[in-house]
Amino acid sequence: MRRRTFIGALAASSTATALGKSAEAAARPPRAKTTKITLLGTGTPAPSLARQSSGFLFEVGDDVIVMDHGPGAHQRLLESGHRAVDVTHAFFTHLHYDHCMDYGRLVLQRWDQGADKIPDLEVYGPPPVKRMTELLFGEEGVYGPDIRARIEHRSSVDVFEARGGKAPRKRPSPHVREVHAGDVVQGNGWKVTVGHAAHVQPYLECLAFRLDAPDGSVCYSGDSGLSDGLVELARGCDVLIHMNHYFSGTAPSPAYRAACGNHRDNAQTAQRAGVKTLVLVHVLAQIDQPRIREQIVHEIQKEFSGKVVWGEDLMQLTLAGPAIASIEGY
């Protein structure tokens, strides 16, 4: 029943131009006036039921943006009350699997449920995200046979038409733009500036993103150790969402620290950038326990004068105002 209602809403939305703006407004779910951030996945590649791998959701005006979509992040998207069809843009900081493994699920569920009535997903990320997209969804791609079956088999066409689609069905074809540090992506009332993250170069190009919205700014570090470029990117942001992988001093090697940073490094980055709130994510089980958590927050607060938030899956924050809007997931 809920699904029927949902499909009806989509159908109405696709004809909104002909019906005028009031019909469009009635057909679309209401959007928050202030930018809303939901932490979808605050974990690492390590298996965890409490923390899914990296994924973040930003609702800005009429757009629903995900940044990274690691394994489990899509499940959290559903738990947050959204579906794949709601997502308009996807940004990837880098192509470590814990940041992009649910890309396939996002695109295929969006394609299936969208029934050719929503625009293709806008995708941004470092190379080789175009090649990854082709290898997943192209005719010779991993999902090529599935996609062909769903386009051509009568039973699938029947379902597609029942959802309001008009055969022949189009293939899923995300609009992919490969981006690099220094690029700017202009959205409808928002922009994303691409910065450099210090992580596992030269094997993967690693990026950070700054989202400037009408009511403030948020920077997402991706995975990064200390980086002057990241400090510049995050300068003056209301919120900095930063990888906080492990406890300072326990890194197995200098290379590990350079690629992942630690909580003292993050305190320094947040203080230098002058952000108001630092949100700690990408948290290993090593530090995700009573007393260790408090010690980390306490030590960060000795060096950083803003607020520190211990990120949890499904936690929601806003940019406007200094406080957390609500906390869910406990």
Ligand SMILES: [Zn+2]
């Ligand atoms: Zn990584």
